[in-house]
Amino acid sequence: MNIINQLAFLLLFQLQLGIEHALKFSHPSPIQDSQRTQKSDKPTGANIVFKSIDGGKTWQDIGKSLPKNIQGANDGIDSYVYKAEDCANSNGLFLRAGKSIFHHERNAATTFWKKEIFPNQMSNIATGKNGLIAYNYSGQIVQKTNESNVWLPVYTSFKGTIRTVFEAGQGSIFIGSENGLFKSANGGKTWKQVHIGGWVLKLVEQNGVLIATSQSGIIRSTDDGEHWTVVISEGGVGIDVAPIKGGFAAITYNTASETRRVRTSYDGGKTWQAIDAGLPPNPSISSIVQVGENLFCGHPDGIYKSTDKGKTWKRILCSMDGKVFNLSVSGNVLYAILKNGGC
Known part of the structure; x- marks a missing residue:
């Protein structure tokens, strides 16, 4: 009888442990693991x-159908060319890696990505008014219009290195270079340094105001990019800028103190206020957006x-393997793309 009682006790004890174990891990995770x-x-x-449609409360891993080595693919030409880059617009997220572009539609309920061939030797992508733009540091630019699947050369008259391409609301085109900022007011036929x-x-x-990151800090223009003034310098460089409701947000890096600051402006970029008191100081803060x-x-x-x-901050998703999340927005959808480091 004692043996039977002991066995019964052990069975009840194991059952209780199993129930406690199940309860312990039954709470929903902020990341909805697509592997399940x-x-x-x-x-x-x-x-x-990762993707969030509820303001960062929950996150869905949408990268499962992407290539396993998407962040580090290298076929022997140039490792930088095969580093994943991303941009977003009203159509969703575009991720460039290797010789392919992967597109995830904003309203997609699954982890499906549309893949298309990326032009040879192009290293970056940007969204333009007429379609996706691809370019490389050496000065080559191609564009795939919204109505076509063909990449065609554009802005071929520009001669110089290229860091970024931007099409403004009034029709002007800007190219950020290693040597400054250039503007074309005639569709890319001619260029002048501004x-x-x-x-x-x-x-x-936003609202006729242009804001840009530069080697001298954050710069601002109110005349369609004809003239620029430095509005944040602090001995550092501009890391990121983003339009927000009623203004702009920016991240700068101070090369002397090796610190990054986060600021906002609600007067068209004239004055800026620090909003990083609640953020842990770190020299690799990478991006800021609003949803x-x-x-x-x-x-x-x-x-x-x-x-x-920005008065207070709360961490809603922990880092992974010491990497930094780059943030992109498409409508009310927030995307977080894991990078190998800061900007």
Whole structure:
């Protein structure tokens, strides 16, 4: 009888442990793991691209159908050319890796990506008014119009290195170069330099105001890019800029103190206020965007969210393997793309 009682006790104890174990891990994770619903018998690009449609409350891993080596593919030509780059517009997210572009539609309910061949020797992508733009540092630019699947050369009259390409609302075209910023007002037939002071990496526009990251800091123009003034310098360089409701957000890097600052402006970029007091200091803060009323910041510790215009921040997604999330927005959809490091 004692043996039977002991066996019964052990069975009850094991059953209790099993129930506790199940309860412990039954709470939903902020990341909805696509591996739970899809077969995983093939190499995948999981844990690279995440998507949130509820303001960062939950995240879906949408990279499972991407190539496993999408971040580090290299076929012996140039490792930089095969580093994953991304951009987003109203149609969703575009991810460039190797000789392919992968497109994830904003409203897609699955992890499906549309793949198309990427032009040879192109290293970057940008969204244009008439279609996707691809370019490389050496000065070559091609564009695939929205109505066509053919990449055609554009802006061939520009001679120089290329860091970024931007098509403004009034029709002007800007190319950020290693040597400054160039503008064309006639569809790329002729170009003139409108800013001198080192490289220019990114431009954004809102309500007739242009804001750009440059080697001298954050620069601003109110006359369609004819003249530019430095609005944030602080001995550093511009890392990222983004349009937000009623203004702009920017990240700068101070080369002397090796620190990055996050700021916002609500007067068209004239004055800027620091909003990073609640963020852990780090020299690799990479990006800032807005979805709805909330700000999101890509940080080496993970993704941080602010619901009060940057007064306070809360980490909503932890980092992975010490890498930084680059953030992109398409409508109310927030994308987080894992990078190998900061900007």
